[in-house]
Amino acid sequence: xxxxxxxxxxxxxxxxxxxxxxxxxxxxxxxxxxxxxxxxxxxxxxxxxxxxxxxxxxxxxxxxxxxxxxxxxxxxxxxxxxxxxxxxxxxxxxxxxxxxxxxxxxxxxxxxxxxxxxxxxxxxxxxxxxxxxxxxxxxxxxxxxxxxxxxxxxxxxxxxxxxxxxxxxxxxxxxxxxxxxxxxxxxxxxxxxxxxxxxxxxxxxxxxxxxxxxxxxxxxxxxxxxxxxxxxxxxxxxxxxxxxxxxxxxxxx
Ligand code: SAH
Numbered sequence: 421x422x423x424x425x426x427x428x429x430x431x432x433x434x435x436x437x438x439x440x441x442x443x444x445x446x447x448x449x450x451x452x453x454x455x456x457x458x459x460x461x462x463x464x465x466x467x468x469x470x471x472x473x474x475x476x477x478x479x480x481x482x483x484x485x486x487x488x489x490x491x492x493x494x495x496x497x498x499x500x501x502x503x504x505x506x507x508x509x510x511x512x513x514x515x516x517x518x519x520x521x522x523x524x525x526x527x528x529x530x531x532x533x534x535x536x537x538x539x540x541x542x543x544x545x546x547x548x549x550x551x552x553x554x555x556x557x558x559x560x561x562x563x564x565x566x567x568x569x570x571x572x573x574x575x576x577x578x579x580x581x582x583x584x585x586x587x588x589x590x591x592x593x594x595x596x597x598x599x600x601x602x603x604x605x606x607x608x609x610x611x612x613x614x615x616x617x618x619x620x621x622x623x624x625x626x627x628x629x630x631x632x633x634x635x636x637x638x639x640x641x642x643x644x645x646x647x648x649x650x651x652x653x654x655x656x657x658x659x660x661x662x663x664x665x666x667x668x669x670x671x672x673x
Pocket of ligand 1: 501504506531583612614638640
């Protein structure tokens, strides 16, 4: 049995209890060394065998997993944030299925949720946006034609853009061309929840310059939308006059 584990965004306290327990009990750990905070692995057994997948290809990763399984060792595969978001986890799960090796997945706190937490914001504000678009720009890895940023921009939804900080100029230009007004608020968060976290706030018109001034060129998430601003409607859920399954609304006078 192989356990895939979402390690969370960085702070070692932001892994799930189950993920923590599985890491502590593991004989073999394969972790995404480019992004997973090594402190998350502290507490594992002194005898544990640790592999950094940044230096491995898919065959090598699968090889470590299958050898562990054959030797009856407990193996875990640790991904950053949640493995379902740009985790390249599917190809590993499919290979395990082909090999007849059982596995399960322990979710984690994705960085786009950690970013909302550090900014103290909510993506889904009444009268502002009820939709969150999680996307990335095309870089060395392509994005399907129908999901081009310029087309997604038309909705003016709350947006979290991964893996694209190196293209911040083009990103902002495209978002404006696609339909966000240039004064739309933007936040770039570098290494959310790590000790060296940085938050840069601005608008589509000026964020690119600010990000470059801070020399941020990796491990950052860009979030865009009016949810970062101060105007919104109040929720129905906690509206005094709104009846819910659990609470009867007060009669209007
Ligand atoms: N599975 C991960 C994403 C992996 S892709 C998750 O759920 O968060 C790697 C990208 O995620 C980075 O380029 C960056 O855009 C973002 N990222 C990961 N950790 C981050 C963090 N702590 N702060 C800001 N962005 C982060």
